Amino acid sequence: MHETALVQDLVKAVEKTIRQNNIKKVNSIALSVGTLSNALPDALIFAFEAFTHSGLLKGTKLIIKEIPVKACCEACGQYFEPDGFPFACPECRGRCCSITQGEEIYIESLDCEI
Secondary structure: OOHHHHHHHHHHHHHHHHHHOOOOEHHHHEEEEEEEOOHHHHHHHHHHHOOOOOOOOOOOOEEEEOOOOEEEEEEOOOOEEOOOOOOOOOOOOOEEEEEEEEOOEEEEEEEOOO
8 A cells, every 4th residue: 555655754844844844734735646647545644644634734735636537648649537448548548548637646725834
């Protein structure tokens, strides 16, 4: 379950930000999670609750924003949102595509009290 390691790194990064910026409280963390990131939102929330039941982030809410998959056809250059596997370009039906979005995980924002 790599979600635990992801959340542990997230908590460390946010706690470092809290200390460096004299933040009194973090109300919520918006986390963007790509559909193809292999991170399950429910598992992320479960791990986050486990890591934040005490300490600097106690009471902080984790908001997960799912990022859809986007791809680019290598044959015709068309950008598109695939609707299933295997990916196929809606323009030329080509199957050689590069994923341009949907694999990432990042902290989008913090709602804090200074």
